[in-house]
Every structure is written in C-alpha cells, then in structure tokens.
Amino acid sequence: MADDKPYYSGKHHRHGVNVQVLADPAGRLVWASPALPGSTHDLTAARATGLVDALTRAGIKTFADRGYQGAGGTIRTPFKRHRHRSLLSRDQKSVNRAHARIRAIGERAVATLKAWKILTRLRCCPRRATAIVQAILVLQAAEDGR
Numbered sequence: 001m002a003d004d005k006p007y008y009s010g011k012h013h014r015h016g017v018n019v020q021v022l023a024d025p026a027g028r029l030v031w032a033s034p035a036l037p038g039s040t041h042d043l044t045a046a047r048a049t050g051l052v053d054a055l056t057r058a059g060i061k062t063f064a065d066r067g068y069q070g071a072g073g074t075i076r077t078p079f080k081r082h083r084h085r086s087l088l089s090r091d092q093k094s095v096n097r098a099h100a101r102i103r104a105i106g107e108r109a110v111a112t113l114k115a116w117k118i119l120t121r122l123r124c125c126p127r128r129a130t131a132i133v134q135a136i137l138v139l140q141a142a143e144d145g146r
Helices: 002-007 042-048 051-058 090-114 126-144
Strands: 021-023 029-032
Touching: 021 090, 029 090, 029 126, 042 051, 090 126
Parallel strands: none
Antiparallel strands: 021 029
16 A cells, blocks of 8 residues: 555545547547656656657647646647736637637547546556556557557
8 A cells, every 4th residue: 555655646535647648630549658647747747758849840730738838849738818817818719619629539539548447446556557558559449440
C-alpha cells in the first residue's frame, strides 16, 4: 500500500495515471504516451513525452483543451477569459465553439480508452500502466480492423 501512495490522488480519492493520446480525424486511437503519475499536469506530460515538439516538427495541427494553453507550436487551444478581461468577444466565442466541435472527435478516443474496464481497477505504477495501455491500443486497433 505504501508504494501505491505516489499514484493516489487525494483530490479524486483514487489512483490515477496521466496518459496523453492522439486520435485520427475519425476519432480512433492512434497513439498513447507512456503513463505518468496522475498528479502530472497535461502540458508537462506532453512536453516530457516529446509530443509537443514532434507534432510541431511534423507540422500537424492539433486541437487541445485549455490545459495545453501556452504549448505553442501547432497546438491550438480555445480562447481563455483572463482575469482583467470581463468577457470573450463574439468572434472568440464562435472560434471556441468550432474548436469544441473538432475536439469532440478526439474525445471519442479518450472515451474508447476509458471503456476498457481494466483501467477503472488499475492500482499500479505508471510503468505497468504503460504496458496495459499499449496492449489496449493494439487490441483496439485489431477490433477496429486496422
């Protein structure tokens, strides 16, 4: 139990890992990063795995949530209301809605990954979780017929 402590979230009252995923335009899982402790911020995880640099070098436009604000490169995030700016403009809200429609496709990939029940009962280190996530990726690709 003591060796599980680094992966336990006091906020969520459960164990967790942070896995970054990429989806194709149809919403299918394409790639999953090695698992990191659940307390790792999304942008930190993306930078640690080299995802931001790889996507930028390849010139692939990627739509991400507000957690990736400031990633730079080809990572696109929605407009964020700042403390000193009371409201977003009509154009910014329109861009955010379009961004959310595109991101919804990628969220299907996350939902596909979360549908595997083994991940709900996972209580192990990120190294073991990485092997399980990679196995799920292969099984899901076989199920999709790829």
